[in-house]
Amino acid sequence: MLKITNLHARIEDEPEGEILKGLDLQVNPGEVHAIMGPNGSGKSTLAYILSGRDGYEVTEGSVSFEGDDLLEMEPEERAAAGVFLAFQYPIEIPGVANMYFLRTALNAIKKTRGEPEVDAATFMKMLRQHAEVVGVRSDLLKRDVNAGFSGGEKKRNEILQMAILQPKLAILDETDSGLDIDALRTVADGVNQLRSPDRGIVVITHYQRLLDYIVPDHVHVLVGGKIVRSGDKSLALELEEKGYGEALAAAGVASPEPALNA
Amino acid sequence: MTTTAIRRLEPASGYALLFDRLKGGLAGSGAARASSFKRFAELGFPTTRTEAWKYTNLKPLAEVAPSAPVPAEVSLADLDGYLLTGDVRRLVFVNGHLAPDLSDIARLPSGLRVKTLLECVEAEASLLADVDADRALTALNAAFAQGGAVIEVEAGVTIDPVIQLIFVDAGDDAAMLTNVRNRVSLAAGARLRMAETHLVLGTGSITNVVNHFNVADEAELLSDKVQIGTKASRAFGQSVIQVGKNAKFGQTTIGVGGALVRNESLAKLEGPHGDLDLNGTYVPEGGEQVDTVIRVEHLAPNCESNQFYKGVLLSGGHGVFAGKIFVDQVAQKTNAYQQNDNLMLSRDAEIDTKPELEIYADDVKCSHGATVGELDETGLFYLRSRGIDRQTAEAILTFAFAGEVVERLHHEDSQHQARRALLGRLRGGDKLMELV
Numbered sequence: 055m056l057k058i059t060n061l062h063a064r065i066e067d068e069p070e071g072e073i074l075k076g077l078d079l080q081v082n083p084g085e086v087h088a089i090m091g092p093n094g095s096g097k098s099t100l101a102y103i104l105s106g107r108d109g110y111e112v113t114e115g116s117v118s119f120e121g122d123d124l125l126e127m128e129p130e131e132r133a134a135a136g137v138f139l140a141f142q143y144p145i146e147i148p149g150v151a152n153m154y155f156l157r158t159a160l161n162a163i164k165k166t167r168g169e170p171e172v173d174a175a176t177f178m179k180m181l182r183q184h185a186e187v188v189g190v191r192s193d194l195l196k197r198d199v200n201a202g203f204s205g206g207e208k209k210r211n212e213i214l215q216m217a218i219l220q221p222k223l224a225i226l227d228e229t230d231s232g233l234d235i236d237a238l239r240t241v242a243d244g245v246n247q248l249r250s251p252d253r254g255i256v257v258i259t260h261y262q263r264l265l266d267y268i269v270p271d272h273v274h275v276l277v278g279g280k281i282v283r284s285g286d287k288s289l290a291l292e293l294e295e296k297g298y299g300e301a302l303a304a305a306g307v308a309s310p311e312p313a314l315n316a
Numbered sequence: 317m318t319t320t321a322i323r324r325l326e327p328a329s330g331y332a333l334l335f336d337r338l339k340g341g342l343a344g345s346g347a348a349r350a351s352s353f354k355r356f357a358e359l360g361f362p363t364t365r366t367e368a369w370k371y372t373n374l375k376p377l378a379e380v381a382p383s384a385p386v387p388a389e390v391s392l393a394d395l396d397g398y399l400l401t402g403d404v405r406r407l408v409f410v411n412g413h414l415a416p417d418l419s420d421i422a423r424l425p426s427g428l429r430v431k432t433l434l435e436c437v438e439a440e441a442s443l444l445a446d447v448d449a450d451r452a453l454t455a456l457n458a459a460f461a462q463g464g465a466v467i468e469v470e471a472g473v474t475i476d477p478v479i480q481l482i483f484v485d486a487g488d489d490a491a492m493l494t495n496v497r498n499r500v501s502l503a504a505g506a507r508l509r510m511a512e513t514h515l516v517l518g519t520g521s522i523t524n525v526v527n528h529f530n531v532a533d534e535a536e537l538l539s540d541k542v543q544i545g546t547k548a549s550r551a552f553g554q555s556v557i558q559v560g561k562n563a564k565f566g567q568t569t570i571g572v573g574g575a576l577v578r579n580e581s582l583a584k585l586e587g588p589h590g591d592l593d594l595n596g597t598y599v600p601e602g603g604e605q606v607d608t609v610i611r612v613e614h615l616a617p618n619c620e621s622n623q624f625y626k627g628v629l630l631s632g633g634h635g636v637f638a639g640k641i642f643v644d645q646v647a648q649k650t651n652a653y654q655q656n657d658n659l660m661l662s663r664d665a666e667i668d669t670k671p672e673l674e675i676y677a678d679d680v681k682c683s684h685g686a687t688v689g690e691l692d693e694t695g696l697f698y699l700r701s702r703g704i705d706r707q708t709a710e711a712i713l714t715f716a717f718a719g720e721v722v723e724r725l726h727h728e729d730s731q732h733q734a735r736r737a738l739l740g741r742l743r744g745g746d747k748l749m750e751l752v
Contacts, residue, residue: 105701108693133703145698149716154751155702158712163703198716215702 062114075279091276105139134166136222147199188244206237230264242267262294324360330381352458359452382493385411412494427473461497469506490520502535520548540730545574561587569596600633614647629665707744
């Protein structure tokens with residue numbers, strides 16, 4: 055489904071600072087991959103490059119999604135193709151009602167795919183069902199997108215968007231950050247409901263905690279712009295115990311921070 | 317050469333010719349009309365050397381040979397989409413003259429008087445008095461104005477129906493000069509909501525409006541103003557606003573279209589605890605210029621004033637915002653705020669924004685802010701990452717930007733009108749009409 059080969063990338067205005075330095079990753083339908091790594095390892099850069107944000111330059115390598123060159127596609131084309139990014143910091147859009155935004159997005163995607171658009175009544179029914187599952191209160195649907203939402207409400211709203219848009223590949227960028235344990239559980243429940251044999255999920259996280267609730271099939275350690283280790287879910291537990299120090303040392307990078315549980 | 321010579325633009329002979337032609341038919345005192353015209357001719361149009369007109373070239377206006385308003389056939393169907401619904405009384409003026417068939421001021425509640433300028437001006441010459449003696453366009457208006465409304469609300473009366481004044485310029489002569497003068501007076505404790513709708517249905521025109529709002533102690537006047545122009549229309553407006561003790565005046569202006577649109581407000585907070593709210597949004601595109609010029613005078617203590625203006629500058633559009641807050645020495649405990657935010661959607665758009673404070677009291681809270689920016693790239697990416705194309709994403713964010721002003725219109729129908737007009741302007745806006 056997703057095949058990343060030898061991906062090198064940097065921020066456009068910073069020619070010296072390569073952030074991704076030869077990243078390889080393959081995600082097949084039905085798999086949940088966790089990408090773990092310390093701050094500054096390139097986790098968010100990877101998420102942004104996959105979803106098509108401006109400001110990054112790919113200098114080498116390729117990304118194919120279902121056989122197409124993902125890097126050639128505009129962000130909205132990627133969304134229509136089935137790529138979804140749950141933002142680490144969801145954006146507030148004052149003046150645009152959440153449910154209007156969601157329906158516009160859904161219908162834009164359907165239109166691009168040549169599918170019939172969803173009428174307001176059908177959409178409302180669908181929205182209410184999903185909102186209940188991911189714990190988004192109905193008043194938040196009428197409010198402006200993320201405006202004045204708490205950190206947890208914003209993250210749940212991301213998962214709600216994901217549930218509505220039903221992507222083939224979902225990338226969750228630090229979805230656990232800023233969540234208390236109850237919010238974390240609700241968000242994880244929402245994600246788990248979306249696990250399906252047709253869908254790939256990439257969970258990007260700094261901490262192992264989220265992976266107690268979204269149990270991954272594969273865990274990768276991203277350090278210094280490369281995946282330095284891959285394993286099953288036990289790798290996450292090992293990292294939780296030992297921190298990233300060993301992985302950093304193996305990658306020849308000095309530890310920028312103390313071990314996680316130090 | 318004296319400086320006066322540099323600071324005035326001689327009106328073309330067409331103005332005097334027009335006055336000579338029309339003066340026999342102008343209502344009210346002929347001497348007063350002649351004196352106003354003389355005043356206008358002496359003042360001449362201001363040049364860009366006059367601070368308040370620095371960014372606005374009136375040379376094309378000075379050089380025009382203005383023509384007289386002519387009768388035009390306008391039906392209610394032509395006003396479709398602009399008629400307020402619900403409990404409304406309306407006066408419609410076509411090319412500066414009352415259109416009785418389109419107007420409906422029957423069943424006025426007691427305590428409310430709605431007349432036309434023409435009905436009142438013989439008995440009350442002060443209706444055309446210069447509310448601003450140094451402004452040439454105001455003198456021009458006093459010389460020619462035949463149309464307009466005179467509205468009075470008795471003390472202590474709250475008026476339920478909304479009064480809508482519709483001014484339609486129709487025809488294919490962009491040099492047609494229409495002058496309108498309105499006066500709205502609320503006696504102590506009165507309350508009124510109104511809407512001013514300015515529509516140019518033909519090619520264009522030159523509209524010159526002067527409004528006088530007098531809001532006495534404890535009274536409240538809320539007004540929506542929607543201006544729809546054309547590529548060739550020019551609209552000049554001056555509102556003189558007097559706010560008494562514990563009184564409130566609020567106005568929100570939405571303008572779309574017009575080669576040159578200039579809204580000037582001169583507001584005086586004359587009694588303690590007065591409250592003034594002025595909001596507006598402008599969306600000039602190719603070749604259009606919209607000026608907002610405001611002077612708020614705090615002349616009594618404990619008053620509050622807010623100016624909140626947002627501009628969307630499209631390709632080739634030019635916006636001017638000049639807002640001044642003047643705080644007199646006696647006006648202690650003044651709260652005066654001004655915010656002007658501008659969104660530049662093109663590199664060839666222009667905005668000139670100039671906030672000004674002049675404060676003579678020492679215990680006041682005054683602030684002003686002006687911002688000029690582009691659409692937030694992160695916001696655009698967020699929308700696009702959800703499948704919304706770039707053009708639609710830009711339209712959504714732009715609409716949301718102006719929306720904060722739109723929601724300050726007091727009448728829901730005014731909000732619909734404003735949203736429709738805004739979306740009609742934005743590329744990709746036609747796909748978002750559901751947001752109206």
